[in-house]
Structure formats: C-alpha cells, structure tokens
Amino acid sequence: xxxxxxxxxxxxxxxxxxxxxxxxxxxxxxxxxxxxxxxxxxxxxxxxxxxxxxxxxxxxxxxxxxxxxxxxxxxxxxxxxxxxxxxxxxxxxxxxxxxxxxxxxxxxxxxxxxxxxxxxxxxxxxxxxxxxxxxxxxxxxxxxxxxxxxxxxxxxxxxxxxxxxxxxxxxxxxxxxxxxxxxxxxxxxxxxxxxxxxxxxxxxxxxxxxxxxxxxxxxxxxxxxxxxxxxxxxxxxxxxxxxxxxxxxxxxxxxxxxxxxxxxxxxxxx
Numbered sequence: 609x610x611x612x613x614x615x616x617x618x619x620x621x622x623x624x625x626x627x628x629x630x631x632x633x634x635x636x637x638x639x640x641x642x643x644x645x646x647x648x649x650x651x652x653x654x655x656x657x658x659x660x661x662x663x664x665x666x667x668x669x670x671x672x673x674x675x676x677x678x679x680x681x682x683x684x685x686x687x688x689x690x691x692x693x694x695x696x697x698x699x700x701x702x703x704x705x706x707x708x709x710x711x712x713x714x715x716x717x718x719x720x721x722x723x724x725x726x727x728x729x730x731x732x733x734x735x736x737x738x739x740x741x742x743x744x745x746x747x748x749x750x751x752x753x754x755x756x757x758x759x760x761x762x763x764x765x766x767x768x769x770x771x772x773x774x775x776x777x778x779x780x781x782x783x784x785x786x787x788x789x790x791x792x793x794x795x796x797x798x799x800x801x802x803x804x805x806x807x808x809x810x811x812x813x814x815x816x817x818x819x820x821x822x823x824x825x826x827x828x829x830x831x832x833x834x835x836x837x838x839x840x841x842x843x844x845x846x847x848x849x850x851x852x853x854x855x856x857x858x859x860x861x862x863x864x865x866x867x868x869x870x871x872x873x874x875x876x877x878x
Contacts (some may be wrong), residue, residue, distance in 0.1 A: 833850055
C-alpha cells in the first residue's frame with residue numbers, strides 16, 4: 609500500500625523531517641524521488657513479479673496518489689494480512705488487516721452482510737463526516753482487530769484520514785519526500801527510498817487528518833510528543849511519536865451538522 613499527499617493537504621509534525629535535510633539538500637535529492645509519479649513507479653517495480661497482479665494506482669489532480677497491491681500478490685516484504693481497496697462517491701480507502709467485530713459493526717451501521725472492512729470504513733467515514741454524533745477517536749476505539757487504513761476524500765478541496773490500530777500487528781511507515789509531500793506505506797523500503805532520512809514508523813493507536821494533524825485516538829485528551837530517532841549510522845533521522853502523558857488538550861465542541869467528524873480536538877502541537 610502507498611499513499612502520497614501533497615504538502616498542504618497533509619502537514620505532518622515538523623519533527624518528522626530530518627534535521628540534516630536542509631543542510632544536505634543536494635545529497636537528499638540524490639536519495640529521494642523528485643516526483644510522486646516516480647515514487648509510484650518505484651512502488652510498482654518493487655513489487656513486480658511474474659504471475660503477480662499489477663499494483664493499482666490512482667492520482668487526484670496532483671494533490672494525492674494512492675497505490676494498492678491486491679491480497680493475492682506475493683512478495684517477501686509483504687506483511688501477512690488482508691489488503692482491500694474500495695472507492696465510492698469520491699471517497700477511496702485502502703484497508704490493511706481485519707476487524708474481529710465487523711459483523712456487529714455492520715448491524716450497528718445497518719450495512720449489508722457482504723460489506724468488507726474497506727467498504728465499512730468509507731460508510732462510517734461518510735456517516736460521521738456528514739451527520740455523525742461521535743468523534744473519530746470514539747469510532748476508532750470501537751474497532752476490534754488489527755488494522756491500518758488510508759482514506760482520501762476527493763470532495764473539494766479534498767482531505768485525508770489515516771489510522772493505525774494499537775496492537776502493532778499491522779505496521780505503517782511515513783515520511784516526507786524531497787518536495788515536502790507526505791508518503792505513507794506498509795513497506796519500509798518504499799518509504800526509505802522516497803524520503804531518505806525523513807521517515808519513521810507511523811505511531812500505533814494514532815490517527816492523522818488533514819485538518820487536525822496527528823492525534824492519539826486511544827488518548828485523545830493528550831498531546832503527541834516527538835522522540836528523536838537515531839539510525840544505525842548515528843545520524844538523526846526524523847522522530848518517533850508517543851503520547852505525552854503529562855499534557856492535556858483543551859477540546860473544542862463541534863458546532864453544526866457540517867462539523868467534520870475528525871475535527872474533534874486541536875491540531876498537533878509541540
């Protein structure tokens with residue numbers, strides 16, 4: 609799975625960017641790709657094998673790119689879990705993993721029994737985005753299973769939503785490419801190639817939204833804290849993020865039916 613979001617559509621914490629990136633920009637560009645199209649191409653070549661289905665890739669007016677490798681594809685680097693893709697009504701979801709309580713969730717949302725996890729996440733996102741009474745963190749805490757997903761909502765001006773379950777059985781990685789785009793994938797190699805030193809594991813139990821930034825859905829009242837990462841060569845490269853247990857976010861009430869369901873809480877802050 610691969611998602612690329614243009615700078616401005618998604619703005620990750622500044623600590624994710626390697627402190628050496630600015631000082632060594634020419635070296636960085638040699639390690640990073642110059643365009644989203646090249647990153648997509650690398651993703652496709654990386655997973656190309658005889659008898660494997662070709663990865664599906666979709667671009668959205670140069671603001672976002674999604675690439676997906678079907679579950680039946682084989683590769684030594686692939687995590688052993690279900691991979692699903694769904695698109696409907698200008699919304700698109702790539703879902704990794706499975707939900708143990710999918711049947712009960714389908715009953716709760718009054719959805720058909722043949723609805724899979726990717727389809728469910730889009731229906732839940734749409735319902736809560738448009739008229740939902742619940743904040744996103746509560747919805748995510750109700751998901752029982754191993755999961756990671758990316759949702760892109762192509763309604764003008766477009767928005768992205770990413771979440772990773774807390775049990776760490778599904779892994780995602782994220783980073784910042786040379787042009788400032790945010791790159792998210794379940795492949796560490798793809799993210800490292802695209803982002804040089806500016807990458808890290810996506811924090812478990814957290815969500816990322818275009819408007820609110822990075823936030824823990826397990827502890828939504830707490831801020832996220834950046835922890836500098838040092839690689840095997842002793843070079844500082846991005847940061848890991850964890851819940852700052854000593855902090856507190858002063859939440860703001862949502863107003864009106866147009867309030868986005870993911871906008872519960874404030875933007876990530878140091």
